Amino acid sequence: DAGITQSPRHKVTETGTPVTLRCHQTENHRYMYWYRQDPGHGLRLIHYSYGVKDTDKGEVSDGYSVSRSKTEDFLLTLESATSSQTSVYFCAISDRQGSGNTIYFGEGSWLTVV
Amino acid sequence: SQKIEQNSEALNIQEGKTATLTCNYTNYSPAYLQWYRQDPGRGPVFLLLIRENEKEKRKERLKVTFDTTLKQSLFHITASQPADSATYLCALASGGSYIPTFGRGTSLIVHP
Numbered sequence: 001d002a003g004i005t006q007s008p009r010h011k012v013t014e015t016g017t018p019v020t021l022r023c024h025q026t027e028n029h030r031y032m033y034w035y036r037q038d039p040g041h042g043l044r045l046i047h048y049s050y051g052v053k054d055t056d057k058g059e060v061s062d063g064y065s066v067s068r069s070k071t072e073d074f075l076l077t078l079e080s081a082t083s084s085q086t087s088v089y090f091c092a093i094s095d096r097q098g099s100g101n102t103i104y105f106g107e108g109s110w111l112t113v114v
Numbered sequence: 115s116q117k118i119e120q121n122s123e124a125l126n127i128q129e130g131k132t133a134t135l136t137c138n139y140t141n142y143s144p145a146y147l148q149w150y151r152q153d154p155g156r157g158p159v160f161l162l163l164i165r166e167n168e169k170e171k172r173k174e175r176l177k178v179t180f181d182t183t184l185k186q187s188l189f190h191i192t193a194s195q196p197a198d199s200a201t202y203l204c205a206l207a208s209g210g211s212y213i214p215t216f217g218r219g220t221s222l223i224v225h226p
Contacts (some may be wrong), residue, residue, distance in 0.1 A: 033213070042218035043158070043203070058213075090157050100146060100165070101212045103205075105157030 003027050004106035006091050012112045019078040021109050023091030025071075032074040033058075033092040033103065034066060043090070049074055081113045116141045118206055118217035126223045127194055135189040135220050137204030144206040147180055148214055149189050152201045158216075161202075162189075194224045 003026030013019050023032065034046040035058075045058030047066040055066050063085060065077045078085055091106040119138045127133050137147070146165045150158035164171045164180045164187070171178045177190040191198050201221045205214035 031212075035216075040218070043216040045213065045215075048213060059215075092157075096212075100163055101207060101214065102148070102160045102163065103150075103158075103214065104160065107157050108155070 004091055004093060004104065006089075006106040006109045008109060009107065010110045012114060013081050015082060015113055016080050019081050019111065019113075021076040021089055021091075021111070023074045023076070023106060025074075025091075025093050027093060027095070027104070028071060029093040029095040029104075030071075031094045031096075031101075032068065033094075034064070034074065034076045035090045035092060035105075036060065036087040037090060037108075038087050046076065046089075078111075081111075083113050085111065086113045087111060116215070118142075118204065118215060120202075120204060120217040120220045122218065122220070124221040124223055126225065129195060129224055129226050131194055133191040133194045133198065133222055133224070135202050135222065137187040137189070137217055139185050139206055142185070142206050143208055144182070146207055146214075147178075147187050148205045148207075149176075149178055149187075150203040150205060150216075152203060152219065158203055191222070194222075196224045196226050198222060199224050 005024045007022045033048040035043045037043050044060045049055045049068040067075045089109045092103045117140045148163045149161045152158040162178045175192045179188045201219040203219040205216045207214040
């Protein structure tokens with residue numbers, strides 16, 4: 001298994017509270033990603049990073065921010081959680097671009113916003 | 115708009131048979147296509163990659179075909195086993211982006 005650790009693995013939070021999910025990798029991969037997975041929508045890219053302090057938006061970035069201050073850590077923050085952000089969040093990493101970008105996923109973080 | 119379509123209905127087959135899953139796409143010019151496996155409560159795991167200029171790829175009991183004219187990939191598992199039961203996701207990346215976009219996945223259930 002790729003060395004990816006997500007924390008927390010499960011969280012219940014109240015609407016309007018800030019939430020930060022952490023992803024830590026031990027593979028020294030350049031690229032890191034945050035996806036959410038919901039029934040009927042599949043995996044959708046929230047934000048990604050192509051290096052320390054280099055991030056960009058994905059398909060569903062509204063309401064989320066990210067930071068990457070070290071190669072190994074990628075944080076996803078929900079500034080003010082809403083019920084629509086109840087989901088499973090996957091961190092992922094890869095070490096190359098171009099033809100053949102294999103994505104390695106973490107085990108997921110289950111977030112419930114009540 | 116770009117679309118990746120996988121059958122939302124579960125595929126039920128008997129052990130020992132060949133399972134075939136389909137991935138159709140529209141408005142993509144994919145540089146490559148990937149297949150991932152996802153078990154309940156786990157993250158997806160990469161299985162196979164096939165590039166736009168390849169017709170077929172094999173890995174043990176797995177075979178992937180890629181028809182850019184039909185805009186379709188087929189994923190085959192031969193001699194299927196109950197342990198192959200999982201959801202299988204296809205993912206495409208266009209030449210301009212290295213980040214693959216995922217389909218919603220198809221659930222495979224192999225009955226003993």
